[in-house]
Amino acid sequence: MKLQMLCLAGAAVLVVLPQASAEEQASVQADLIKELRELRTRVEALEVQQAKEKEEYERTIGELRREVDRLHREAGPTAQPEPEDELEALVEELTEQGVMGEEEPGFLESVGRAIQSSNPDISLIGDFLGHYSSNEGRGFDDEFRFRHLELGISGNIDPYARADVFIGMGQRDDGDWHTHVDEAYLTFLTLPHDLQPRIGRFKSSFGKANPQHLHALPWIEYPLIVQNYFGDHGLSGDGAGISWLVPNKWDKYIEVTYEIINNDNNSLFAGQDTDDFVHLVHLKNFFDLSDASTLELGASFATAPNDEGHGGNRSMVEGIDITYKWRPPEAGHYKSFLWQTELLAAQADLRQGQETSWGMYSAADYQFAKRWVVGLRYDYSQMPYSSSQHEHGYSTYLTFLQSHYVLMRFGYMYTDRNFRLYGDKDEHELFLQCIFNLGPHRAHKY
């Protein structure tokens, strides 16, 4: 029964509905038309907008394309990269074939190279000497001796500084070996205004011969003025210094150096027992006279107390150095000439008054073949605390340079003193020297 009722109701609805829509048809149609019109206008608006956007995109793309083309043109060869890139790859390949020897580098070899590249330069310089003197009484006389065995370690420490360390070992008069730190200093390389400070233990910049290591000299010993005024090893010590390249309109090398070091030197100054300092100023001028020749003119001044009175009694020393070098470019392997002269004057306050003294040397070196150099030197020196005592030195040297790393040198020196030092006033000395350099050693200053 219930089902029949439902069916009837459904049929009634089906019959009534179309009647109802027929009544509202007109209004629905009107709605639809209105909606369609609205849609049309919206589509038309969209079309216009799209056309506008398309136009804009095309313009932008065109601009970009032109920009890319321009960039390609500017980049030049990279615009057609093929041949040049291919060439680069080929060169790389060929370098690999161009190695010497047949074997590929082994593992240890590569590791070794890697270690080597981060190592500082380590070198050993041997300075072996045979010495004969006509006089008796010298500690080092009529014998052979390793005067100096120098271990050099140097390199950049960080982007701002480098370190140079030279440890010297040598035989004493009694034959025992001693070790001595010759130099160990930091140089700061990146300061502005052409300033370059250094700190540590170093050979002070007095004159031309004094700052040089013994093995770098063209002679066997330091000139007499250096020995008499600053001692056998020259003026050096712990301290700090700063040098400045003086700007000048001629663009010449003018360097001023100021150094302050402990008053350790007892030849001219007070020596280790005081707590005062040595102050030193050096001026260096360098000129290129031609492609072949150069001239260096230097002036030095140093002062420090010479007693324990902290400045009560002072010593002052002034020096002038002149160095002329000649090496013709075309024949640089075979010929060169050096003339070096220094003058030194000192004033020492003593209890009995001021003692003034002076000395000088002048030396010439002539390289007459690729491996041979002959040299002469004349010395005159008074004694810093006793100007009435003086000595003249006449010496000559013959050097055979086996390579850049080994040299043999023969030397003869005649010293004429007005006082007795070792037995007789006159002294004749003969030297035989062999210097060898193992490992990379920093090039010496010009």
Add this chain to the structure above:
Amino acid sequence: MRMRMTKQQHLLIAVAWVLAAAPAVIEAQEKLRIVTTTTDLASIARAIGGEKVEVVSLATGREDPHFIAAKPSYMMAARKADLWIRVGLELEIGYEELIIDGSRNSKIRISTPGHLDVSQGVLRLEVPTQKIDRSMGDVHPLGNPHYWTDPLNGRIMAKNIAKRLQKLAPEHTNYFQQKLKAFYRELDERMFGPDLVAKLGGGKLWALLLKNRLDKVLSEPGQPLLGGWLAIMQPHAGKEIITYHRSWTYFAHRFGLVVAGELEPKPGIPPSPGHVAAVINTVQARQIKVLLMEPFYSRKAPDLIASQTGITIVQCANVVNGQPEAVDYLAMLGNVITSVSAVLGP
């Protein structure tokens, strides 16, 4: 009537002077200051940098480039430099550090943009793989450093310089690229002849040469004839020469010559009588015609060998300004080609 200038006239002249001098001053300041160790580097740097750079070379070209002293005047040259260019492969190991340290110029310290080693990416020969020591003479651990005598390496050096100049002065990128292209073009034309370069392009020609396919391509019908240095040296391929120092390896390699011996028994070690006798034997046995040497070496041993064997000594600079003919990099190479080929004969 005496000419008397009024105050205004004085002022005008002063203003004119200032105006005339001002652009020059500004231009001088704008130029990149380049210091190179050798004259070849200077020549290439000038070719690429043109008027945008000011180049100074430490070497004059007349000395042995291995042994340049660290003169303080070089430190002055390096003091204001914007760019330091070196050959590398340890050629400058004896003096570079002293000069850069002494110049107090932080801009050109190693591994800064102001320091350029042009050996990056060049074709290197004689790179040792075994442990080397000084008993071998002056053997360089990174390879023979005389690589600039190969024009291919000249190209690479020029590219390295151009890249670095662009980095330092990006506003002149176009200019440097144009200069580099012009340099390539000139070098390639001298190497292969202008016709071939116009037809195939320099880069392509070099690639073909390195792949040993140039002859094949040239034999195709319709190709222009080979010109330039290659054409001059082609008839001499495989001929033997003697050199003084081991400094012509790259040149010989590029132009097909064979170095049969060197006067130095080991690089940097002067000729000994025994070694000279051995060289005389080699020259006689193999009928070698050319003894090639730089002008800064002694003629003593070469003259002795020449008098015994009739070999012709060709004294030729392999650096710019080493001889009057070697006015620039390409002229230097051209001079070597002309001098050597003249003696090797038709």
